[in-house]
Amino acid sequence: MMKIFKTQRTLKDYLSSIQGEFEVGFVPTMGSLHQGHLSLIQNAKKRCDIVVCSIFVNPTQFNKVSDFTNYPKDSLEDIELLQTAGCDILFLPNDVNEVYQNEEKVSLELGNIVNVLEGEHRPGHFDGVIRVVKLLFDIVQPDKAFFGLKDFQQFLVIQKMAKVLNMEIEVLGCDIIREDNGLAMSSRNKRLSNIELKNALVLQKALHHCKNNFGKIGLQDLQAECFGILQKESEPEYFEICDAESLLPITEESHSENIRALTATSIGEIRLIDNIEIV
Numbered sequence: 001m002m003k004i005f006k007t008q009r010t011l012k013d014y015l016s017s018i019q020g021e022f023e024v025g026f027v028p029t030m031g032s033l034h035q036g037h038l039s040l041i042q043n044a045k046k047r048c049d050i051v052v053c054s055i056f057v058n059p060t061q062f063n064k065v066s067d068f069t070n071y072p073k074d075s076l077e078d079i080e081l082l083q084t085a086g087c088d089i090l091f092l093p094n095d096v097n098e099v100y101q102n103e104e105k106v107s108l109e110l111g112n113i114v115n116v117l118e119g120e121h122r123p124g125h126f127d128g129v130i131r132v133v134k135l136l137f138d139i140v141q142p143d144k145a146f147f148g149l150k151d152f153q154q155f156l157v158i159q160k161m162a163k164v165l166n167m168e169i170e171v172l173g174c175d176i177i178r179e180d181n182g183l184a185m186s187s188r189n190k191r192l193s194n195i196e197l198k199n200a201l202v203l204q205k206a207l208h209h210c211k212n213n214f215g216k217i218g219l220q221d222l223q224a225e226c227f228g229i230l231q232k233e234s235e236p237e238y239f240e241i242c243d244a245e246s247l248l249p250i251t252e253e254s255h256s257e258n259i260r261a262l263t264a265t266s267i268g269e270i271r272l273i274d275n276i277e278i279v
């Protein structure tokens with residue numbers, strides 16, 4: 001049976017009674033769970049003895065109030081899904097203060113990776129993500145933490161945060177889980193109408209166009225073509241081809257070995273992000 005803790009004190013007490021003995025894996029989420037989240041649980045189960053998941057819709061990382069209030073919430077279904085997936089422990093705080101009490105604010109220098117792409121287009125977003133993940137890491141004190149590469153920039157930011165704070169936590173990135181038609185699974189997909197779900201396939205189209213034509217035409221033309229593909233069915237914010245570690249844009253002169261294309265676009269009211277490994 002999965003154990004559910006609603007307060008950080010009871011969770012900490014329980015974890016301190018088993019820590020040291022078992023390797024603890026942690027999967028932080030905002031609920032409204034789908035196969036993408038469950039794949040993180042499966043990865044954690046493979047690599048750790050005990051899997052802790054948290055469900056907390058973190059208000060400080062939303063830069064739009066409407067996005068926060070409309071964020072889908074269904075904890076009963078989530079609990080069932082986690083139980084079936086074999087999660088051992090769920091941290092399900094009832095209110096914001098349960099997580100943020102006793103917060104010691106730190107200011108971190110994480111460089112370019114927090115300022116570009118999502119950092120530029122969603123001011124304050126990563127401040128909120130860093131605050132909540134640091135708090136959750138301090139509460140759970142896992143050995144390993146599992147993040148989806150769907151939020152590629154978030155994964156890099158958390159990995160760097162753990163390093164800069166000398167946390168003894170291995171931050172691991174897990175593959176993007178997609179629908180059969182290629183659409184990356186996301187809690188926000190639930191808010192798309194049938195027509196919008198079709199239009200959302202444009203992200204895949206643009207990312208694959210980029211991968212298939214990389215090296216065949218100039219970078220600026222390629223980027224403009226991908227942006228143009230997005231514009232046909234959505235309102236793109238960015239489409240960038242970046243070094244996968246620094247997130248600096250690739251130029252014809254750069255010699256990156258890991259390159260990724262990352263994009264954010266809105267389908268009606270719903271903002272979606274996705275990315276693809278180019279090389």
Ligand code: AMP
Nearest residue numbers: 029030031036147148150151176177185
């Ligand atoms: P969220 O609930 O959106 O905050 O996501 C919680 C975790 O699930 C994050 O590490 C996400 O990157 C990950 N995640 C969300 N969607 C997917 C997906 N389609 N494939 C893999 N991981 C995902």
